[in-house]
Amino acid sequence: MKHLRTFVSTLLAILAAAAVPALLFGIESDAACLAFILALAWILVLGLPTFLILKGRGCVRWWSALFSGFLLAAIPIALLGWPYHPGGGMSFSAWDGHRMVDYVVNGIPTRAGWRQFLTSTFGFGALGSASALAFWLVWRLCGHREPVVPGTPPETLSLASCQGAAQTRARNA
Known part of the structure; x- marks a missing residue:
């Protein structure tokens, strides 16, 4: 019964996380549906394994x-969108709303490219967070x-508490 509860709560959490990008586009738009599907895939491929690693520790x-949501969203986008391509002779211009x-x-x-x-x-990254x-x-x-x-506040901002919890659990196992 405990495993079923864990599975259901994790599934609900995954769906909630995937709903966040969809809500940015509005519930009834085609873009929201696409955002939900892409976010769900992203979460299953990158987010769920990260959650399981963090949970294990x-x-x-x-x-x-x-922190992990920011990194899991920002790093792949940064790698895919890296604008520096020396020697390629490539140029790119676009309308920014004014010119x-x-x-x-x-x-x-x-400077506009880096911005x-x-x-x-x-x-x-903020969306991932x-x-x-x-x-x-x-x-x-x-x-x-x-x-x-033991003795550490439950929501401490210390990474040492995570490491200590993993060590305590390992000793007790």
């Missing part, structure tokens, strides 16, 4: 969710608590 906290702006000239990003790169990387926090909140509201080292 006793480190599922709100701050670990925010045409050069983002890359002869493979070298302009666009950082904005999109941090934007996706929001999704991971939604996951953590649902998972926590389903009654899950991570063990901590």
